[in-house]
Amino acid sequence: MLKEHISAVKALLSRTRFSIIFVILLTMALAGGLVVSLIHWHAIAPLPYKHADRLVWLHGEMLDRRGEVIMDKALSNIAAQYIASHDSQLGLVAPIFYGEGLFTSHQEQPKINVTYTHPNFFTLFGLNLLAGQYFNAQPTENKGLREVVVSACFANRYMHNRSQGAFAASNILFQSIELDTENYRVVGVVECSNAEPQLSAANHQTDIFMDFGATINYDQPLLEHLSVRYETFVVGRLEEGKNIKPVAPELVAHLNQKFSQGLVSFNHGKDKLLTFTYSPLHNRLKGLLKSTSNWLLLGGVAFLLITLVNLFVFYLLDFKKQQSELALKVTLGAKLKTLRGAHFIQLGVLFLISALGATLVAELSVHMIKQVAAKSFAHMGWLDISWWQHSLMVVSALTLSFVFAQLGFSQLSFRHLHSQMHGGSKGQTKQLPQWLTVNVLIIQLCLGTVVLCLAIWSSIFFIERLLTPTGIDHADVMFIERQQRSWSREAEQIDSRKQVYLANERALISHPKVASVALSAITPFNTSYVASIGKSPQSVDQITINSQLVGAGYFELLTQRVVAGRVFTEQDSELRNVLIINRKAALLMGIDEHDIGITLYPGKQSPITLIGIVENTFTHTTGSLPILYFPHDYYETNILVKFKSGQSMSKSEVVKILKQQETTQNVQELTTLSALINELNKTAILSLVGGIGLSILIVAQVVVGLFGLLGNLAYSQRAILLIKQQVGAKHRQLMREQVLLRLGHFAVALVIATSVILVIANVVSVSLSILLFSYTLSVILVFSLLFFIDLYHVYKQLKKD
Structure with missing residues (x-):
């Protein structure tokens, strides 16, 4: 038995083309399935904060007279302070303004991130002090506040004296620092943590925290009401047992009155309006990722299923070629149970290698996603693959190998062994149902046509945008x-x-x-x-x-x-x-x-x-x-x-x-x-490269699927082709019949694919000429693939006889 198992594994080396294609495609599919599942879970998972389901943020808008949005997700600092101080539905609340400054105490004078907020901010998001205390929230008239809290990362990088040995947070306390030529006193050091909410920008990390009141000029309140900013937020925690309610009408009315007074005072008219709405904080931090991850998950699952179907028919074609060898072994006394076990081991090795490769590809993919998506999606640093997720993927792969082996053996019959050893027409193999094979073939053709058309169209779209002149000479x-x-x-x-x-x-x-x-x-x-x-x-x-x-x-x-x-x-x-x-x-x-x-x-x-x-x-x-x-x-x-x-x-x-x-x-x-400009065009470049890479992978899947399906169809037609030859049919005539048969299948696939493409074109605005070019080219390519692969398989069957 052991000898048979070893022989089965060694046989993979003799079928190098099959093994390499199978492992590569399965590895990509498993890794893709794992990564998109992880991203989807990351998008819907609860925030890692205490009572996260009760955390909300204030969504502010500026509207014109027609109700059209002028500024979205924007607040003035004075409005944020007013609502945070007067709205009773929040048990714990913190206004936040994200600013920048120059750390002029340091020789390099680096630009640093400054967050103006309330001490409640640290409690809401679980940011712990390593030393000292939080700054005190001062009355509004004390705008000359000089106390700050610094992050341990900032302190270690810019304030730690290396000659004093290891970094100690307590050594930073009560130091005087200069920020934008203003002096401040460090009263606390907060831990370095990726738990800080990335409200304003993805991948944001605060260097210095100070009191929110420092952002408001109370000598010019009307100007402050007009200064609506995208960097200002209010975040809070609802009282236990309370649901989100509209902001109190009297608060909204007061702020709009002051805003209108400011508009009139500075000759801007009074035809603009402010609105304020509380929304779950989860939507702010992960809303964009959630909508994207839904499509990713759908695409990932579809890609995995398509891959498994394609690999199964590809595997089945290869497995049927082993029928004579298996029949000979049974004739010579080998037990069917032993052969089945050896085949399970053979497939298990393929799936195990693919799963192990997928773990590596998935880790590399997550690392790349963190680097690439960090500027677009908040908290991508939370994206990690656990050991149990890798283990689950390996177990799933081995389970799939068992299913493949069972289905593969179910297609072989060990009756009429003499005919099998001689490749006769009796009892060679069981065949997949004709309707199933043809339907899968049509689906493959549809998928190939649609994917190729969209890939060509999207490539042209992004190349066109990258080649569009910026309108200025930006060199130097x-x-x-x-x-x-x-x-x-x-x-x-x-x-x-x-x-x-x-x-x-x-x-x-x-x-x-x-x-x-x-x-x-x-x-x-x-x-x-x-x-x-x-x-x-x-x-x-x-x-x-x-x-x-x-x-x-x-x-x-x-x-x-x-x-x-x-x-x-x-x-x-x-x-x-x-x-x-x-x-x-x-x-x-x-x-x-x-x-x-x-x-x-x-x-x-x-x-x-x-x-x-x-x-x-x-x-x-x-x-x-x-x-x-x-x-x-x-x-x-x-x-x-x-x-x-x-x-x-x-x-x-x-x-x-x-x-x-x-x-x-x-x-x-x-x-x-x-x-x-390169940074602003970066997403187009990444979309172009990523789209082309994904399209190549999907087209490769389609080619493998077509190769397996058409090979199985040709294999099942061998007896019929032999009979036709015996009654005088020529090779050219048989080839012509095969072409006509596939033309019918291709016509059905083309109708379905065209309908899908037209639906997509109605949803996504696209130039008719570009769509027509992409469609024509994709049809020609899929048509060529279909007939080249089909005629190749038919010719091989005719050549055997």
Whole structure:
């Protein structure tokens, strides 16, 4: 018996092509099934917090008069503080604002993440102190709070003196640190933990925590009510036994009253409205992943089932070739039980090797997913495969091997052994039902056609988006985000910021590495600013779209094409009574080049004149957005720099130049536009590569399935082909009959596949020409595969005789 088992395992080496194809495809399918199941469980699993089912977050929106959303998932800091202080349905609540700062105590002056919140934040999310205490929540009038809590990771990296030996949290306490040139005292050190909720951005880790009250300027409350931000949140825990209820109407009314007063005070009209809704925190942290994981799970299960069906027919074709050998062994006295056991061992080895390979592929896949998806999906760091999940996969694989072996043996008959040894027509094998084989064949053809069509279409779609011009020349362009402390709109402060910028501009333009300089509040692809615009002053006729504040020379620096009119001059920045729009905004407003010079109305502010239309900007993430370009008002004096070819500057070089103009200046962040565009296009590249890889894998499955199915069909028709030959049929005639038979099957598959593709095309907007090209090419490829494989098998059967 042992000898027979060893012989069965060695036989796998003699059938290398079968073994390698079988192991590779099964490995990929098992690994894919495990990974998508893990992701789905991660998406629906409870949050790892105490009373997680009672945790909620406040969903804020800004709406226009028509009820259309202007800003979604956004709050002002003062509104967050007000609701957190006055809403009684939450037993434990914390307002949160995610900011950034420069750690100026350190020689490198790194940019760090700062979370402004309430001590309740640490209790809600189970963040434990390693030393010290939490900062005290101060009354609103004490905005000069100097106490902070630092994370152990930050302290170990930037505050630990290596000469003192191992890191100890207690040594960090009561140290004085400088953040944005302001001094703070460390009163606590909190553990490094991935439990911190990634509310604002995936993969976010806080370096320093301080009191939320520090974010609010109580001297200008109306301006604070207008400062609606995407980085502000309210998170809390419902009282036990309570369900989510609407925010108290009196709180909403109070905040909308203050918001309207602020709009009127700053000439923005009063046609906007704030809404506030509590939602489960689980939806905020895992909502996007949950919807994605549902499709992933469906695709993964379908892929696994298709693979198993394909591998079974492929295995069955190979197993039937062993019938003469098995019949001979039985004739020579081998026990059927021994042969069956040896075959179980043989298949078990194949499935075990595949399962072990799948464990490795799954671990590598999870590692890659953590790296790639960390910036898109919150808490991917929680994604891990446990030992028991690997064990379950191995047990499942071995169970499947037993099922395959049982089904395989059920297709063989050991009667009429003499005929089997000679390949006669009697008692060779049992066959799968004809209807089942044909239906599976049609499904394979449908699947191949649909997958190939979608793969070709998606490849063209992503390649087209990657090849779409960005609308600007981003080579050698850097955006300098200055560290700004003054946000006052008083004339004296604005003039001070203007003079500092002009000094910076002169210093930079005189540098041998620099070609040109321009003023810009935000990067060209930033969507933080919005503004209302219309052809009439009536609010109902106006739309709210993205906006930019730019200075003279901005469009020339970026080589952004002027479609009509002219660009800004220095005088325009002084008067601020003109506007430039891009082509997308012009289309949205029903404006063309003949409308240059018309009067437009930005909200309730003074009318302005349209002086130009410029080319759209585009990236895969942002698409082509409608944008209004206003002359810069020196509110945020950030800088765009165009370097001479091949030149660049480090942060320290830029800081040195700026400090020579005004010693308190510093740089928050340097962003290379080319790197920014690559990051915004990253998802398109990953989608293209991932889609092509997945499509190749599925098509490989289809090819293997077709090879096995058509091989089995040809094998079952061997006796009929032999009879036809004996009565005078020629090979060419038999081949023609086979082609006509398969044409019928292909026609049925084509009708079904076409229907599926048309349904998908109705759901997903797609160019008719691209769809037609993708469809035609996929049909030709599947048609070629079908007839090449089928004729190959039929020819082999005819050749045997």
